[in-house]
Amino acid sequence: MTAQSLSFLLCGVACLTACSPAPDADQEQARQPQPILTMDHHSHARPDEARITHLDLDVSVDMVAKRITGSARYDIEGTGDRIIFDTDGLRIDSVTLGDGSEAEYVLGDSTFLGRPLTVMLPNGEKRVSIAYSTSAGARALQWLRPEQTADRTHPFLFTQGQAILTRTWIPVQDSPGIRFTYNATVRVPKELMAVMSATNPTKRSADGSYTFKQERAIPAYLIALAVGDLEFAPIGERTGVYAERSVVKKAAWEFADVERMLESAEALYGPYRWGRYDLIVLPPSFPFGGMENPCLTFATPTIIAGDRSLTALVAHELAHSWSGNLVTNATWDDFWLNEGFTVYFEHRICELVYGPERTAMQAVLGIQDLRATMEHLEADGHAADTHLRLDLEGRNPDDGMNEVAYEKGCALLRTLESRVGRPVFDGFLRDYFDTFAFQSMTTDRFVEHLRNKLLDPNKIEFDIAAWIDGPGLPADAVLPESDRFAMVDAELAHWMSGTPAADLKTTDWGTFEWMHFLRHLPKSMTDAQMTQLDAAFHFSDSGNAELLVAWLENCIRNDHDEAYAQLDSFLNRVGRRKYLVPLYTALIDTEKGRLTAQTIYRTARPNYHAVSVRTLDDLLAWKDNKPPATF
Numbered sequence: 001m002t003a004q005s006l007s008f009l010l011c012g013v014a015c016l017t018a019c020s021p022a023p024d025a026d027q028e029q030a031r032q033p034q035p036i037l038t039m040d041h042h043s044h045a046r047p048d049e050a051r052i053t054h055l056d057l058d059v060s061v062d063m064v065a066k067r068i069t070g071s072a073r074y075d076i077e078g079t080g081d082r083i084i085f086d087t088d089g090l091r092i093d094s095v096t097l098g099d100g101s102e103a104e105y106v107l108g109d110s111t112f113l114g115r116p117l118t119v120m121l122p123n124g125e126k127r128v129s130i131a132y133s134t135s136a137g138a139r140a141l142q143w144l145r146p147e148q149t150a151d152r153t154h155p156f157l158f159t160q161g162q163a164i165l166t167r168t169w170i171p172v173q174d175s176p177g178i179r180f181t182y183n184a185t186v187r188v189p190k191e192l193m194a195v196m197s198a199t200n201p202t203k204r205s206a207d208g209s210y211t212f213k214q215e216r217a218i219p220a221y222l223i224a225l226a227v228g229d230l231e232f233a234p235i236g237e238r239t240g241v242y243a244e245r246s247v248v249k250k251a252a253w254e255f256a257d258v259e260r261m262l263e264s265a266e267a268l269y270g271p272y273r274w275g276r277y278d279l280i281v282l283p284p285s286f287p288f289g290g291m292e293n294p295c296l297t298f299a300t301p302t303i304i305a306g307d308r309s310l311t312a313l314v315a316h317e318l319a320h321s322w323s324g325n326l327v328t329n330a331t332w333d334d335f336w337l338n339e340g341f342t343v344y345f346e347h348r349i350c351e352l353v354y355g356p357e358r359t360a361m362q363a364v365l366g367i368q369d370l371r372a373t374m375e376h377l378e379a380d381g382h383a384a385d386t387h388l389r390l391d392l393e394g395r396n397p398d399d400g401m402n403e404v405a406y407e408k409g410c411a412l413l414r415t416l417e418s419r420v421g422r423p424v425f426d427g428f429l430r431d432y433f434d435t436f437a438f439q440s441m442t443t444d445r446f447v448e449h450l451r452n453k454l455l456d457p458n459k460i461e462f463d464i465a466a467w468i469d470g471p472g473l474p475a476d477a478v479l480p481e482s483d484r485f486a487m488v489d490a491e492l493a494h495w496m497s498g499t500p501a502a503d504l505k506t507t508d509w510g511t512f513e514w515m516h517f518l519r520h521l522p523k524s525m526t527d528a529q530m531t532q533l534d535a536a537f538h539f540s541d542s543g544n545a546e547l548l549v550a551w552l553e554n555c556i557r558n559d560h561d562e563a564y565a566q567l568d569s570f571l572n573r574v575g576r577r578k579y580l581v582p583l584y585t586a587l588i589d590t591e592k593g594r595l596t597a598q599t600i601y602r603t604a605r606p607n608y609h610a611v612s613v614r615t616l617d618d619l620l621a622w623k624d625n626k627p628p629a630t631f
Ligand code: BES
Pocket: 162, 163, 287, 288, 289, 290, 291, 292, 312, 313, 316, 317, 320, 339, 398, 401, 578
């Protein structure tokens, strides 16, 4: 399937390529050409008719009723006599025009994309204001009880917009191809603090009212809000971290490398254009490792390992400040343009900060994940989901977002790099970010740019179609290799041929060597072997979530009962989907494990975010809040 995205070129490509790199972000924005408008089958918006350019949000957050109420006022451009917003589960109280008069509007039928809200724009009207409130089922919002937070005294709220959830808390044109600036006033209980993907406070306000500005145009999925009993700790000049009191110091220590990451990223691909780069550490139910909300990355506490070993995730979310937030996938079918570029960029930052040896291990682990994902997709009849360009029409985009975009996308860039050499490839990427800054990108447009700027000028024969619209990893893929893993393999072989675990040479191993070790233990082990491994290496006490999860997968596979209390506690506390899926998947492989999975899920489910619940309900065949009847 090609060219699924119909492009309305408001100005020609010539105009786009003529935009030279601009050092100052404000000037740069002002000089940007009109956007290329792409039809997005996951949004009701019709940007060719009318699109939003600015949002003024004014909302109150009721932590008891678990409701957000307020208004969203929009500036609009375009020539159409109507504008269509996305909404999902919102109660619309009124819609008014710029002069305060009531607008004519209609709410359409509900589908998995929510309900379109069509507002008539008489006489070239350019302003609309919508008064609304959220519903109990708003999937972007996770309302946490005090017991679900680190400090256990105050409730907490965070939002998650990607992919199509912002429409569950703000009526908005929820397409990654539509960008707008925003200002917000947010009122919260005065003992709490609010932060957004924008300029942020560092102290609590006296009355619980906070104002925010995001002066760079962003798509709706990058609007984000968190409310809790937060403290701020600076890390460097432009960087810092928000977290609850008991976490903030540990977090600032763990993320100390962020300043060097930022400098390395800028040295590679040009200036950081978002002002500050801060992080917020959320409670453990956050369903992702990290989310690249502009100015303020949202992160899981599971990356605080105590030894800075899992901070590649920070490099990843930071890299999105270029790939994703600056040049944005135009539709979710083009998701690989966000994630594939970001994984490549993440590796380049990590090479500079942590060295090539460690980064090679990280890259090899990524390819191992990719191979496993591709095998599953092929076995389940979803071979088309192994293409870089996806066709997610009629599906929730969340269902097609997996390692393929990340790792096959990164492998494509690595392969291109090896064909032209690093200096040429870096020049190409730097120019790409400058040329398309604050714009969205379709796969077709990228391929055209690649041909014109890299392949043709360097006389490279390259079968780009095999990567974009073909399955699996093409034969010309250049894959990472790690000598350190060859050494781990040798130690694994010693153990399997009888050397006691305690005698293996593991003294200089870090997290990545251990991950490779844990992933390559024999599928079937005796209880005595498991006990011996744990006695030697203390996996079950590991404060490193990656290692603990990899160990628990081995325990489940080998029915190692000693680990079940630990498993139960982990699954009840942590809501990061990347960990939940392999653990529950391993459990449901046996009859006994299925029962354990059901028992744990029954109590843990209310603690999980809607994103994780959706995936796990499906995995565990859980319907209407109940296990399947066969249990
Ligand atoms: N943007 C993603 C998270 C995401 C993807 C949210 C799709 C919703 C839909 C983020 O940048 C990400 O990739 N996070 C990863 C960590 C990363 C180091 C691979 C995660 O959450 O595990």
